[in-house]
Amino acid sequence: MTDNDFERIVDRIHEAAVVPDLWPDVLEDIAHAGGAHGMVMISSGSDRWSGVWNGVVMSPSIEEAFSAFISEGLASRTETTPRLLARDHPGFVSEQDVFTLEEWERDPYRTEWNKKWGFEHACATAVHSPSGELVVFHMERLAGQPAFSRQDLDFLDRFRPHLARASLLATRWRLARMQAATEALALVDLPALAIERSGRVLVANALIEGMTDVLRWLPGDRIAMRDAAADTLLRAGLSQLGSPLEKGVRSFAACRADNQDRVVVHLVSMPGEARDLFDGAVGILMVTPVTAPQAPSLALIRGLFDLSPSEARVARGIVQGQTIGDIAALHGLSRETIRNQVKAVFAKTGTHSQRDVVALLGAIPKLTVAG
Numbered sequence: 001m002t003d004n005d006f007e008r009i010v011d012r013i014h015e016a017a018v019v020p021d022l023w024p025d026v027l028e029d030i031a032h033a034g035g036a037h038g039m040v041m042i043s044s045g046s047d048r049w050s051g052v053w054n055g056v057v058m059s060p061s062i063e064e065a066f067s068a069f070i071s072e073g074l075a076s077r078t079e080t081t082p083r084l085l086a087r088d089h090p091g092f093v094s095e096q097d098v099f100t101l102e103e104w105e106r107d108p109y110r111t112e113w114n115k116k117w118g119f120e121h122a123c124a125t126a127v128h129s130p131s132g133e134l135v136v137f138h139m140e141r142l143a144g145q146p147a148f149s150r151q152d153l154d155f156l157d158r159f160r161p162h163l164a165r166a167s168l169l170a171t172r173w174r175l176a177r178m179q180a181a182t183e184a185l186a187l188v189d190l191p192a193l194a195i196e197r198s199g200r201v202l203v204a205n206a207l208i209e210g211m212t213d214v215l216r217w218l219p220g221d222r223i224a225m226r227d228a229a230a231d232t233l234l235r236a237g238l239s240q241l242g243s244p245l246e247k248g249v250r251s252f253a254a255c256r257a258d259n260q261d262r263v264v265v266h267l268v269s270m271p272g273e274a275r276d277l278f279d280g281a282v283g284i285l286m287v288t289p290v291t292a293p294q295a296p297s298l299a300l301i302r303g304l305f306d307l308s309p310s311e312a313r314v315a316r317g318i319v320q321g322q323t324i325g326d327i328a329a330l331h332g333l334s335r336e337t338i339r340n341q342v343k344a345v346f347a348k349t350g351t352h353s354q355r356d357v358v359a360l361l362g363a364i365p366k367l368t369v370a371g
Contacts, residue, residue, distance in 0.1 A: 001033050009033065010162045017166035020057075027137075028059035034148075034156050036139035037119065038062025044134040062140060065117040078109035081136060084124050091157040092125045092137075094148040114140070123148040123156065127164045135167045179203045181284060184300070191287045195267075197241040199223065202282065213257040214287060230254035230265060234285075237267040241283050254287075263287050268360060301361065307348055314341045318354050319361045 009029050016022040023041065031039035038061040058066045075081070083098040095104050104110055114120070124138040137160075141148070178194035182205040185192040191208035193201050199222045208215070216224045225231035230252055237250040250267040266286045302312045310331075317327040328338045342354070351357050 005033070006158065009159070013159070013162045013166045014169070017169040020170070023057045024059050024063075027057065028061060030156075030159055031059055031061070031139050033159075034123075034139060034152060035141065035145070036123075037142050038065075039137065039139040040066050042136045042138065044136075065113075065119075065140075068117070069113050072112065074108055074113055079103075079107055080109050080122075080124070081126075084126055084136065085134075089125075091160055092123050092148075092153040094123045094153065095121060096147055115143075118143050121145065121147040123153060125156075125160055125163075127160075127167050129168055135163075137163055178282070178284075182208075185284075185286060193223075193285050194282055195223070195238065195285050196282055197238050199235070199238055208285075208287060211287060214254060214263055225254050225265070226257050227255040234265065234267065238283070241267075241269060307345065311341050311344050311348070314338060315345045315349070315357060315361060318342070318345070318357045 009026070012022060012026045012029065016026045027039040027041060031037065038059045040059070040062060041057045043055045056066070056070065069075075080095075080098075084093065087093055087098050089097075099107065114122070119140040120143040121141040122138065124136055127135045127137070129135065182192045182194060182203050186205035186207050189207065191205065191211055193204035193208050195201050201221050201223055214226060216226055218224055225234050233250070233252040252265055253262050254265050255262055264287070266288065268284050268286070269282075298309070298312045298316055301307060301315055302309065307315060313331065314327055317330070322330070324335055324338045324342065327333075328335045331338075345357060346352060349357060349360055351360055
């Protein structure tokens with residue numbers, strides 16, 4: 001690899017930190033530079049490995065195989081990640097560094113997946129972010145190729161500082177987006193926080209921090225509902241964040257501490273690109289009065305989901321029951337243009353149908369914001 005090729009990949013690593021859709025191709029470039037078939041990037045909400053991942057990004061060449069790894073639930077059964085973390089090495093290590101040959105050949109990772117998909121050797125590195133998250137970069141070589149040598153790992157270590165910095169930047173970028181979303185809701189008097197599937201609160205606005213008659217703050221930046229029944233529903237909703245079973249939105253009633261009043265809690269998936277490493281298992285939790293009216297303003301829709309003005313108008317029209325033909329006629333546009341805008345709304349809100357959009361936006365109250 002020439003110095004120019006190396007610098008080109010480094011530049012793209014830093015671009016991907018703020019443009020998540022670039023990560024798959026960047027990982028592919030690094031894998032091929034290191035003589036590997038493919039590469040994955042995995043994030044966990046805590047540096048104490050529990051077998052649960054917040055997000056996974058895969059290079060195209062390994063996507064089918066690693067999707068099978070995820071669906072088969074091997075993450076919680078293999079010793080690969082625990083041993084990687086126990087090694088605590090600030091660089092890439094191979095399977096030979098953390099397993100004996102006998103241990104490697106009997107680990108479920110090797111017996112149930114690695115061999116099945118035609119792989120033989122692996123290497124990985126772990127990066128701990130200051131915000132308490134863990135990011136693992138992992139790559140595979142096909143059967144018949146040599147194991148990763150120390151020279152190979154030293155070469156990959158040249159990328160590691162850049163991957164670590166990009167991970168840190170992506171984390172900060174993500175927190176900034178979440179903070180902006182929760183503060184936008186505070187501007188219209190709506191208590192809100194961003195919460196991980198694990199129950200850890202990432203950011204919260206002052207309104208929800210003051211709702212101690214509804215929420216209990218627990219050690220480790222976690223929360224619980226004071227209403228036991230509502231807390232059970234919250235845990236169920238959190239467990240499905242980012243999973244194929246997830247509903248577009250979960251809403252449920254909760255009693256205040258004095259049992260004299262009720263509120264409605266809404267748990268909505270944090271909008272984000274499908275390939276954003278960190279958004280897959282994060283939701284926004286909002287609290288509204290029982291009597292909250294029905295639909296959000298254009299300004300609030302745009303602020304929460306980063307829609308263009310035309311996309312926000314289409315989203316609002318869908319919630320109001322308008323058809324694509326109705327919206328096209330109202331704004332003097334073609335049906336095809338509106339269909340394209342509907343697709344953009346789906347992509348940016350993480351929904352898959354007009355019914356999902358109605359469920360998602362209908363859970364956010366209509367507030368007095370100009371728009």
